[in-house]
Structure formats: structure tokens, C-alpha cells
Amino acid sequence: MKTLLEIAYDRHDIWIKTVISFGCNPSMAEDVVQELYIQLSQDLNKGIDFTFKDDVNYFYCYKVLRGLFLTICKKQRKVKKIYLEEMRSEPKQNIPPAVDEVKYAKNKDQVDNVLDKMFWYNKKVFEIVASGKSIAKLSRETGISYYSLYNTYTKAKKHIKNNV
Structure with a gap:
């Protein structure tokens, strides 16, 4: 008899495709799905029932995946990106414009x-x-x-x- 997490893992390709449908790249989609498994494990430990007719509740997993993806997107927007070309070149001096x-x-x-x-x-x-x-x-x-x-x-x- 498989555990609920094993049943969820059997749908791994479906979860990946779902996250990619949100606009996520495939490598990041794998990370999001791994976070799903962690979340499902924590939910099981809390006693949350996410079953539907002796199977995993797809809608519940969809909502968890969507939330995880949006959280990652929100964090990425806050990250300041600096290009390598800018790091190698001389720092630009911020000279204020002359006031007329x-x-x-x-x-x-x-x-x-x-x-x-x-x-x-x-x-x-x-x-x-x-x-x-x-x-x-x-x-x-x-x-x-x-x-x-x-x-x-x-x-x-x-x-x-x-x-x-």
C-alpha cells in the first residue's frame, strides 16, 4: 500500500507540467515541485487531509504549487541583479548635473x-x-x-x- 506522498510523487510529471503552465522554466519547476512534496509532508504531519476518493486532491496540490510559484516570483523581483560587465568596468561616478x-x-x-x-x-x-x-x-x-x-x-x- 502506497503512502499519500508516494501517490503524489507518481504524478510528478503532471506537477511539473502544471508549474510550467504558470510560466516557470523547467529547472525552477522541478524546485517548486520538490517544495510541494515538503509542504505535503508538513501538512500530513499537521493532520491536514488532502485526499479525494483515495487519491491526491489535484486542486489542493494546484493551489499549493501556485502559491509556491508566486512566492518565488515575488522574491525574485526583490533581488537586485548586477551584470558582470558592470562589475568588471570602472565604477561610474554619479556627478549631479550642474544647476542653472x-x-x-x-x-x-x-x-x-x-x-x-x-x-x-x-x-x-x-x-x-x-x-x-x-x-x-x-x-x-x-x-x-x-x-x-x-x-x-x-x-x-x-x-x-x-x-x-
């Missing part, structure tokens, strides 16, 4: 003119948040609702962009 001081002063004057025409509350909220203070911290300090401050800041920023 005349253009900067002109834009600052335009922003200041727009701010001067704004309602005092909107101007003050914009200046405080633009200086670097977070909206959440400002909300805690003043007792004003976070969303009220957020909306005021975004509306002021939009108003400035439209008028500069």
Missing part, C-alpha cells in the same frame, strides 16, 4: 509669487511639508487630520504646477 542658477532663481521667484497669492493656510502647509517634514509628523504635532493636510498639500502643489 539663473533658471533656478527665476523659477523660485515664480513659485514665491504663486505662494504669496495663496490662502495663508495652504501656503503654510505647503512650505512645511516641502521643507522636509512628513505629513504624518505634522498631523501628530498639530492635531489636524492627516488626510486634510495631505489634500491641502497636493492641491497647493497642483496649483503651483499649473501657474508656473
